Amino acid sequence: MSLGFGILGFLNYAPMSGYDLVKAFESSLQFFWHAQSSHIYLELKKLEKKGYISGETLIQSDRPNKKIFSITETGKREFLSWLAEGAGEEATHFKSAFLMKVFFGGNMTPAQSADMLRRFQADCEAYLGSMGSAPESIEKYGHNKERCQTIYWQFTVDFGYAFIKTCIEWAGRCIRKLESIEGENRKEDEV
Amino acid sequence: MSLGFGILGFLNYAPMSGYDLVKAFESSLQFFWHAQSSHIYLELKKLEKKGYISGETLIQSDRPNKKIFSITETGKREFLSWLAEGAGEEATHFKSAFLMKVFFGGNMTPAQSADMLRRFQADCEAYLGSMGSAPESIEKYGHNKERCQTIYWQFTVDFGYAFIKTCIEWAGRCIRKLESIEGENRKEDEV
DNA sequence: AGGCTCATGTAACCGGTTACATGATTAT
């Protein structure tokens, strides 16, 4: 139901259509929450059924019509109480199929493992590059809001930076270790 | 299907029962993959149906009987080709409902947000403490295997350490920032 | 005419969780 709360959070800023929400997720939460448009529309239906939001069709002449959703009082209460719950222990959980591959790296050659880690490192660097636009996004979306909102957005961006940098450094250590092993193996072969 | 590959990975070390696999996941992959026993048994059935593993009932007199699963040639091939695929771009993805709460922190008081972050930080410290047993686990499980396996296990443990430490430091920075804001607000109130 | 953005959905499926259910054997 976390996606639902994300939607409520955005609607708590301002009424929006499903399409607007898709864009909003893409340009902010996507660092730690990937939402498919199909899923968002599905969730909107559920939230409306529960009475947390209400939608009104807006007739447009220049573009296709759209349905604008607003958060209800009940919805606001639900959202705020979810926030107030604070962090559960699941916050420290981290799931990764990639690390599973690393774990079973003994079934590949060290060279293969090193390649995998290099690819990972490169993806991280690319990701880091794509995050360059984050400060502007925050500026753009936040300039008409209270300034106190944007520091929380910045917190999540900071987390992203710190996380990716940690990944890059870790991968570097692993790669160096694997290269040293390869070096030893070659020496043994020569003897 | 990642859970399936995790199971194949363990069975590639040695034949095991469902119960053994539950224990194996708990004592190693749980840092980045939580597997419920019910799910493991379900997955074992699927893998058997696909012909990736085969099970034989072992009759025990001192304990309840159990079903020992072994990886088949087909299973081995599948597992190895999954490994060889390397890291996909999903490796850099990170999903967190907790960060979503941080993102929407503007709907709480800074004090509430700071409390949430302190709780998170404390959970991280606790997690760090629980990881102290990892090196022994590796030693224990690895001493009868080739030494080259254990360095990959160590890699994932190292990642865990680095990740949690990054979380703790990040949370600290956020908390300090929030405390300074609270300080400013109090000053304004006094004027 | 063709491609773009805007706009909204449905259906099938899959991965995973929760809750429940059962029963053998061993140790205290």
Next chain:
DNA sequence: ATAATCATGTAACCGGTTACATGAGCCT
């Protein structure tokens, strides 16, 4: 007796993905 560990499952559900489908209106 009874608690703990060993051992295996089922059923209902939920959160999310993938693939598919549609169509309005704009720009070139």
